[in-house]
Structures are given as structure tokens and as C-alpha cells.
Amino acid sequence: MDALVTTEFLARALGSDGLVVLDATYTSTLPGSAKQEPRADYAAGHVPGALLLDLDTLVDAADPLPSMLPPRDLFEARMAALGITADSRVILYDDSPHHTSCRAWWVLGRFGVEASLLDGGIAKWKAEGRPIEQDTHAPAPTRFEAGMPRTQVRSLAEMQATDEQIVDARSAARFTGAEPDPRTECAPGHIPGSTNIPYGRFFESDGTWKQPDALRAEFEAVGIDLDKPLVATCGSGITASVIAFAAHLLGRDVPVYDGSWSQWGASPATPKALGPA
Incomplete structure (x- = not known):
């Protein structure tokens, strides 16, 4: 499929x-x-x-x-x-x-x-008026064994050493530090050198995905080169996955920083930047 x-x-x-x-x-x-x-x-x-x-x-x-x-x-x-x-x-x-x-x-x-x-x-x-049901289902259990990874992850240590382009999916206000982080343990701002694309930019007004040319334009508009390595981050690894999937639709394999700002922003050992990228 x-x-x-x-x-x-x-x-x-x-x-x-x-x-x-x-x-x-x-x-x-x-x-x-x-x-x-x-x-x-x-x-x-x-x-x-x-x-x-x-x-x-x-x-x-x-x-x-x-x-x-x-x-x-x-x-x-x-x-x-x-x-x-x-x-x-x-x-x-x-x-x-x-x-x-x-x-x-x-x-x-x-x-x-x-x-x-x-x-x-x-x-x-x-x-669209398509059918909805309330019934629950109990599928027959299977034996399942995990296979080789199809997606990539980044750790804090890897992020501290990376020279990849970093794309942050959070809102502009959270990225710049114009508003405090909603998690009180996290400082405001963003990872130094990262770029902001709020995840909502990848969707049309009806919640469907933009077409590939429009997705590509969102990356290019903030100076991201899709031919070079990049990594996605956000607040807690949820909306960073939107960036990873958008890139996947364009034939790119983009890892997610799983700890994201919940980890980076709360650590006293990591540098933080304020203002636009």
C-alpha cells in the first residue's frame, strides 16, 4: 500500500x-x-x-x-x-x-x-458520511516478532554531537521563547541552530496532507535542504513524527529525537537559544 x-x-x-x-x-x-x-x-x-x-x-x-x-x-x-x-x-x-x-x-x-x-x-x-460502529472486536492473538527498523531515532547524546539539520515542529511562540514552555521544568526556547516548521503547515484546512510539491515548499521556505541529513524534534516526540512522515512522503528518511524538548529543555547541561532561527 x-x-x-x-x-x-x-x-x-x-x-x-x-x-x-x-x-x-x-x-x-x-x-x-x-x-x-x-x-x-x-x-x-x-x-x-x-x-x-x-x-x-x-x-x-x-x-x-x-x-x-x-x-x-x-x-x-x-x-x-x-x-x-x-x-x-x-x-x-x-x-x-x-x-x-x-x-x-x-x-x-x-x-x-x-x-x-x-x-x-x-x-x-x-x-463524508461513511459508516461508524460502536462494536468492539477481539482478534485472534498471533505470535509477533519485531523486525528490522524502518524508522530512525536519535538520543540526547547523538543530538549533542549531530551536524544534521534540526527541524522543530512546535509552535513559533514556543520555539522562540515568546511564551514559556508549558512544562515548568523546561526552559523556553529551542536547540541552537535548529529551524522551526510548526507541524500544522503540512496540512490543508480540512486536515488532509498537502501535495508533495507543497510539502517540499514548506521545508525549502525555512532553508531546509532535503538532500542533506535532517532530524525532527518537538516537545515530546509526538509532532516531530509529523515532520518525519512528511519527509517520508518526499522519499526522505528522517529520524526523530525521542526525548525532544522535554529532555533537552529540562537539562541544565544543554544550551538553549531564544528568538527566531
């Missing part, structure tokens, strides 16, 4: 052998942000046959940083419980302003699972 699929494609594909549709909505941990309840929202209505990925718990619970990559055994157990095999065709969607299916795509990719995103998410599906 293509990395991005339409609602028309999914409507035709529902019920086909090997297809697994996952609701990848995630509850934002950002202080002050609107709270969502993915389980309740899923129960209230989802794409027919879809399963809840429960991205909230697909994390490293032992790490004090928010939403860090899950350990391998947890990931394998979750995929097995969802009935996913190496031959499954996985389509992800969300109902989140943060486009959290991108994070799910990146997490699945770290463990070798190829997945596609539903363009426009469930909001577009509903707007």
Missing part, C-alpha cells in the same frame, strides 16, 4: 484479508492542552472493524520522560494481541489535533512494521 491512503481506498478495502485498521489517537500529556479520552471516543464510534492501538500505553512506563519508545517485549505483546502478523496490512488513523497517527507510524516502524496513514483521519471519514 501507499504510505498515505484515501478514505475511498479504505472504504473499498474494509473486511479484506490481512487488513488491520488501528485507531492511533493519543491523549496529550501537554499541560493545559485539551484532554481527550481515546478509549471513550473509540467506544463512541470508530471505523468499522478498527481496533484501538492504545498509543497512550505503548510507551516506556519506566522512563520519566513522556511518550518514550516502548520496550520491545511490550511492543511485541501489543501487536500479538491485535492479531498483527508480518503479512498484515496496517492502516492507522486518529482523531487528534496533533495527528498522532504519525507517531504510531513511527513507533511501528521502529519495530519493523510497515503501516499507512488514512488521509484526513476519522474526521474526514465522518464528514
Whole structure:
């Protein structure tokens, strides 16, 4: 399948052998942000046959940083419980302003699972009057073993040593330090030398992805050379995955700094910059 699929494609594909549709909505941990309840929202209505990925718990619970990559055994157990095999065709969607299916795509990719995103998410599906169900499903468990990574990650140490272009997906106000960081333990500002592309710039007003030429223009508008290495960051690794997926649509493999500003901004040992890039 293509990395991005339409609602028309999914409507035709529902019920086909090997297809697994996952609701990848995630509850934002950002202080002050609107709270969502993915389980309740899923129960209230989802794409027919879809399963809840429960991205909230697909994390490293032992790490004090928010939403860090899950350990391998947890990931394998979750995929097995969802009935996913190496031959499954996985389509992800969300109902989140943060486009959290991108994070799910990146997490699945770290463990070798190829997945596609539903363009426009469930909001577009509903707007078109397509069917919604409230039934829950219990797939037959499988045996699942993680494969070779399809996506890349960067650690704090790697970020401190990198000469890659750094693209920050946060809002301009948070990037420049014009407003304080919502996590009180984090300083304002950004990683020195990084460039800001607020993640919303990659989408049309209806929540669908911009066309490739327009995606490329967003990178070029801030001086990013897509022919040179770059890495994505944000507040906690969620919207950085939007940048990684946008680059993926352009044929580029962009790693995500998983700790992002939650780690860099809270560390007394890292330099911080204020103002525009």
C-alpha cells in the first residue's frame, strides 16, 4: 500500500484479508492542552472493524520522560494481541489535533512494521458520511516478532554531537521563547541552530496532507535542504513524527529525537537559544 491512503481506498478495502485498521489517537500529556479520552471516543464510534492501538500505553512506563519508545517485549505483546502478523496490512488513523497517527507510524516502524496513514483521519471519514460502529472486536492473538527498523531515532547524546539539520515542529511562540514552555521544568526556547516548521503547515484546512510539491515548499521556505541529513524534534516526540512522515512522503528518511524538548529543555547541561532561527 501507499504510505498515505484515501478514505475511498479504505472504504473499498474494509473486511479484506490481512487488513488491520488501528485507531492511533493519543491523549496529550501537554499541560493545559485539551484532554481527550481515546478509549471513550473509540467506544463512541470508530471505523468499522478498527481496533484501538492504545498509543497512550505503548510507551516506556519506566522512563520519566513522556511518550518514550516502548520496550520491545511490550511492543511485541501489543501487536500479538491485535492479531498483527508480518503479512498484515496496517492502516492507522486518529482523531487528534496533533495527528498522532504519525507517531504510531513511527513507533511501528521502529519495530519493523510497515503501516499507512488514512488521509484526513476519522474526521474526514465522518464528514463524508461513511459508516461508524460502536462494536468492539477481539482478534485472534498471533505470535509477533519485531523486525528490522524502518524508522530512525536519535538520543540526547547523538543530538549533542549531530551536524544534521534540526527541524522543530512546535509552535513559533514556543520555539522562540515568546511564551514559556508549558512544562515548568523546561526552559523556553529551542536547540541552537535548529529551524522551526510548526507541524500544522503540512496540512490543508480540512486536515488532509498537502501535495508533495507543497510539502517540499514548506521545508525549502525555512532553508531546509532535503538532500542533506535532517532530524525532527518537538516537545515530546509526538509532532516531530509529523515532520518525519512528511519527509517520508518526499522519499526522505528522517529520524526523530525521542526525548525532544522535554529532555533537552529540562537539562541544565544543554544550551538553549531564544528568538527566531
